[in-house]
Amino acid sequence: MIKRAKIERTLLLFLCGLLSAGSFAIHGLMAGYNPVLKISNQRYDAQIVKPSKTSGYPIYYSGPYFTSSSSRTADSNSSNYSNDYVRVMQTKTTKTGTYAKLRLFNQTIxxxxxxxxxxxxxxxxANATMKQNDVSGSALLASAGSKHTVIVxxxxxxxxxxxxxTSNGSVxxxxxxxxxxxxxxxxxxxxSRGQLTPTTKLSNFYPQIKGSxxxxxxxxxxxTSGLDNVDIDPSKAMTESQAYAxxxxxxxxTGKTTFDYSDANYVLLAGIIAKITKQSYAQNLQTRILNKVKMTHTFIVxxxxxxxTPIALSYTRNGQTDYSSYQTASLPRLSAIPGAGNLLTTPSDYYQFILGLQNGAILTAQQYQQLLxxxxxxxxxxxxxxxxxxxNNGSFGGQNYHSGYFATTGNYHLAIVFENQDPSNMTPKAFVKKMYQVATYY
Known part of the structure; x- marks a missing residue:
């Protein structure tokens, strides 16, 4: 009896297997299964063509194997992705055509x-991203290191x-x-030259500051020094010495040692550079950085x-109306913060500095790691x-200037964005990160 039961059970499993295979075959025929004839792993950027009122090409969930009208689709006529830019990750050819696997930023669609x-x-x-977000400004993107950069x-x-x-130096x-x-x-x-140490005290240079x-x-x-300060906008420009004083x-x-952002730290660091070298911060900046990496379109205020060179104006929109009002950059305000924000430059010039931070022109790779x-x-x-x-991001309260840098540690993927009118639908910081994502995924 036991032996007969085993035989019957084996036979039943076999019949179920046949039924399952047949079901799969029938499903494949009904769904229009197409064998893949050719595969290409060449990647490229593309834009989804806006579909007409009556037709568009479907986006299928899983491969070009089932391409009949009854197949399950992510978007039946691509209308949800109309005019979007995508990255083609792979193409497969069947008897019904060639199909591309699409990635929108970091998500396969x-x-x-x-x-x-x-x-x-x-x-x-990149151009479309700036226009879609109604950003006024200039940006430099690196998609795969310094040999693959674009400026928009x-x-x-x-x-x-x-x-x-523009980033060509005319503004x-x-x-x-x-x-x-x-x-x-x-x-x-x-x-690195032994003229200063990380544990050197501020009191060595500015003992008059309480708690230094x-x-x-x-x-x-x-x-994390606990230094704090009240920002000023002087009516007259300051010299370096006046700014430090x-x-x-x-x-x-304050005595606190948690992170607390304040310009005071970097203005005083600029003053320390001047004290140690017996030269102004501006002279040091010119010889140690600007000249070293050929930042020829950079000006020290x-x-x-x-x-x-003309300075870009800071613009404010009124609702959907761009450039409805403007402000000029206050040179006295910039002169009050040497070391922390008294430069005028372009994305292209700043990119040269970013490269110099790691390639030995300004710092060695080891010195850069110590800096971090x-x-x-x-x-x-x-x-x-x-x-x-x-x-990092930079701005001036009450104005719509914004500068942003976002990159992988080795700058393989990078975005440097200078804005003179905020995006219409996100913060300036968020837009810099979005441009970084463009550089990373396209």
Whole structure:
């Protein structure tokens, strides 16, 4: 009896297997299964063609194997992705056509007949991103290191004069807090040459600041010194010496050692550079950085001297109306913060500095790593909270200037964005990160 039961059970399993296989075959026929004839792993950027009112190419969930009208689709006529830019990750050819596997930023959205796509370039994707978000400014993106960079611009630096935003040096932008990494790099040079140590006390240079005996260079580099200050917008431009004297009077040591962002740290670091070298911060910046990496379109605001190159205006929109009002960059305001935001430059010039931070022109790779080791949130003018990524943002309260840098540690993927009118639908910081994502995924 036991033996007979086993035979019957085996027979039953066999019959079930046949039924299952038959069901699969019937399902395949009903769904229009197509064997793959050819595969290509060549990747490229593309734009989804806007479908007509009556038709468009479907986006299929899983491969080009089932392409009948009854097949399950992610988007029946691609209308949800109309005009979107995508990355083609792979193509497969069947008897019904060639289908592309599509990635939108970092998410795979499905497969689509390549007849519904048109090839695009990184420049087109970046340009479209600026226009779609109504950003006025200039941006430099690196998609795969320094040999694969593009520069895109949108809007006006001066609408009345029809002066377009650009990174070619015919217009400059306030660098704001992105300058802090320059100041930090020069401090790192002095540390590497034994002229300063991370544990050197602020009191060695500015003993008149209460609590300076408990503040180290390392803490100033990482914004954990407890220094705080009230920002000023002087009516007249300041010299470097006047700016340092003003900051010494305004600086307040709270005694806290948690992260607290304050320009006081970097203005005083600029003053320390001047004291140690017996030369002004401006002279050091010119010889140690600007000349080294050929930043020929960068201007130091010192004593209120205006550059010969036009400065982009800061614009504000009114609802959907762009450039409804504007403000000019206050040179006295910039002159009050040497080392922390008294530079005017372009994305292209700043990119040369970013490269020089690691290639030996300004710092060696080892010195750069030390620069990033002083804090867990912020170190050496850069935020270090995300593993493998470094970033910083700069702005001036009450104005719509914004400078942003977001990149992998080795700058393989990178975005440098200077804005003179905020995006219409996100924060300026969020837009810099979005441009970084464009550089990463396209």
């Amino acid at each position: 499905g497969w689509m007949n390549i007849k519904g796509l048109k090839k695009a370039t990184l420049t087109q994707v 611009n949108n809007g006006f630096a001066n609408r009345t004069k029809k002066l377009a935003n 400059v932008y306030p660098l704001a807090s992105l300058q802090k990494s320059m100041t930090a790099a020069m401090i790192q040079q002095l540390i 005996g408990n503040i180290t260079i390392k803490q100033m580099l990482s914004m 003003s900051m010494v009077k305004r600086a307040n040591a 010192d004593n209120g001297k205006a550059p010969s 080791s002083y804090g867990s949130v912020y170190s050496g003018g850069l935020y270090v909270t995300q593993k493998g990524v470094k970033y």
